[in-house]
Amino acid sequence: MDMLPPTDPSPWLPFESRRRARDEKREAVLRAAVALFLEQGYHRATLNEVAERLNITKPALYNYFRGKDEILFECWAMGQERVDDLIAGIDAEGGAGLVKLRKLVRAYAEVMATDFGASLVRFDVRDLSEKNAEVVRAAKRSIDHTFRGYITEGISDGSIKPCDAKLAAFAIAGSLNWIGHWYRSDGPLSPKAISEEFADRLTEGLARRPAAGKTRARLSR
Amino acid sequence: MDMLPPTDPSPWLPFESRRRARDEKREAVLRAAVALFLEQGYHRATLNEVAERLNITKPALYNYFRGKDEILFECWAMGQERVDDLIAGIDAEGGAGLVKLRKLVRAYAEVMATDFGASLVRFDVRDLSEKNAEVVRAAKRSIDHTFRGYITEGISDGSIKPCDAKLAAFAIAGSLNWIGHWYRSDGPLSPKAISEEFADRLTEGLARRPAAGKTRARLSR
DNA sequence: ACTTTTTATTACCCATGGGTAATATACGGA
DNA sequence: TCCGTATATTACCCATGGGTAATAAAAAGT
Numbered sequence: 348m349d350m351l352p353p354t355d356p357s358p359w360l361p362f363e364s365r366r367r368a369r370d371e372k373r374e375a376v377l378r379a380a381v382a383l384f385l386e387q388g389y390h391r392a393t394l395n396e397v398a399e400r401l402n403i404t405k406p407a408l409y410n411y412f413r414g415k416d417e418i419l420f421e422c423w424a425m426g427q428e429r430v431d432d433l434i435a436g437i438d439a440e441g442g443a444g445l446v447k448l449r450k451l452v453r454a455y456a457e458v459m460a461t462d463f464g465a466s467l468v469r470f471d472v473r474d475l476s477e478k479n480a481e482v483v484r485a486a487k488r489s490i491d492h493t494f495r496g497y498i499t500e501g502i503s504d505g506s507i508k509p510c511d512a513k514l515a516a517f518a519i520a521g522s523l524n525w526i527g528h529w530y531r532s533d534g535p536l537s538p539k540a541i542s543e544e545f546a547d548r549l550t551e552g553l554a555r556r557p558a559a560g561k562t563r564a565r566l567s568r
Numbered sequence: 569m570d571m572l573p574p575t576d577p578s579p580w581l582p583f584e585s586r587r588r589a590r591d592e593k594r595e596a597v598l599r600a601a602v603a604l605f606l607e608q609g610y611h612r613a614t615l616n617e618v619a620e621r622l623n624i625t626k627p628a629l630y631n632y633f634r635g636k637d638e639i640l641f642e643c644w645a646m647g648q649e650r651v652d653d654l655i656a657g658i659d660a661e662g663g664a665g666l667v668k669l670r671k672l673v674r675a676y677a678e679v680m681a682t683d684f685g686a687s688l689v690r691f692d693v694r695d696l697s698e699k700n701a702e703v704v705r706a707a708k709r710s711i712d713h714t715f716r717g718y719i720t721e722g723i724s725d726g727s728i729k730p731c732d733a734k735l736a737a738f739a740i741a742g743s744l745n746w747i748g749h750w751y752r753s754d755g756p757l758s759p760k761a762i763s764e765e766f767a768d769r770l771t772e773g774l775a776r777r778p779a780a781g782k783t784r785a786r787l788s789r
Numbered sequence: 790a791c792t793t794t795t796t797a798t799t800a801c802c803c804a805t806g807g808g809t810a811a812t813a814t815a816c817g818g819a
Numbered sequence: 820t821c822c823g824t825a826t827a828t829t830a831c832c833c834a835t836g837g838g839t840a841a842t843a844a845a846a847a848g849t
Binding site: 627 | 827828
């Protein structure tokens with residue numbers, strides 16, 4: 348599969364394909380690791396078992412990562428990437444503060460219902476190297492800053508009624524982060540249902556004027 | 569100190585005072601342990617350091633507890649006791665669903681700002697023995713049940729507008745539980761300020777008719 | 790075919806920290 | 820004063836699991 352035109356003389360292609368294969372294996376490690384870390388908790392999970400699930404042995408993992416804590420960090424980074432993308436998308440679209448906040452709540456809720464998303468809130472910063480821990484802390488501050496920013500924007504543009512932006516952001520982000528602790532993919536609630544309900548529930552108290560139409564309808568369902 | 573009337577012939581007093589001294593030491597262990605577990609995380613915290621903080625040595629701890637996981641469980645139990653009391657108090661007073669919910673939110677928020685309260689959400693059930701883990705899981709279900717119960721009550725009695733009680737309870741409890749993750753006693757926010765703001769913020773979206781008077785005033789502060 | 794690089798394995802090291810046995814010390818009761 | 824119990828200490832055991840040689844097997848390059 349993935350046959351190349353034999354006429355292509357580029358000597359870089361084999362090199363590239365090798366690198367891709369390596370990256371795929373690297374990511375497979377992360378997927379196995381994040382699942383196990385969430386299942387058992389970071390400290391109870393062993394690299395032996397991560398390797399076992401991939402049909403390899405522990406030392407093979409060290410071809411891709413420097414140690415257990417780096418695997419943890421990279422799992423976290425996968426989730427963080429999704430959040431960064433999501434925020435970049437919202438900022439690109441623009442709109443009133445309340446609108447952006449709603450989009451953020453909805454998208455963030457769905458990320459929390461994934462393994463890499465949950466890793467953002469279920470992993471402990473203290474398990475990382477000091478260097479990586481600082482990266483994580485900075486990212487957490489940045490997310491909080493985004494929530495708070497949308498709220499203050501909304502207050503300025505009139506879409507959100509005056510309130511303590513800091514505590515409002517804490518309340519909303521708390522609700523969302525908690526999803527990472529209770530959501531189970533084999534449970535009765537779908538990520539879609541959760542994100543929709545949360546988008547309404549967490550912002551309805553903030554809206555300057557009660558939303559009308561479809562939002563109301565959904566609420567009284 | 570604590571001199572007893574020498575005329576008192578009761579042979580039980582010395583016994584009682586000994587038992588009290590023992591209980592006090594037991595609790596001192598729990599206070600030191602919960603603080604350390606929260607500071608460092610359960611797995612990084614060592615019994616040696618718990619003991620060191622109490623000016624004793626590790627084996628002395630085994631006079632009061634069967635093992636590390638039992639200490640963890642007892643820390644959790646201390647927090648749970650506070651929550652149980654708080655709910656019992658609210659149920660005793662009675663009132664509309666929304667009123668009870670507001671009381672619960674406020675009091676629960678304040679508990680979350682204590683060490684034993686935070687232990688309710690920052691400790692991992694998987695670190696406990698299967699027997700104790702089941703006790704914890706049952707208690708968690710019970711708290712969720714209480715939140716959900718107040719909401720459905722409120723919907724019945726008209727104080728809360730119709731909504732999905734299950735998800736509303738998740739959203740509120742999530743916000744509150746998250747306090748245990750970010751609150752720092754040396755931070756700028758007082759437990760009182762947090763609990764008041766959260767009581768408003770988390771219930772304002774649920775109220776059938778917008779609250780008037782002091783609540784409004786506080787919101788626009 | 791041969792050499793080199795990458796990737797994996799087997800076998801091991803060893804720091805950590807929960808838990809225990811043997812023993813000493815403080816203390817209340819007679 | 821002596822005894823028994825509760826409480827502490829010192830010294831140790833040992834399972835666990837992250838991490839590291841030394842080495843083999845596979846793949847790529849020439």
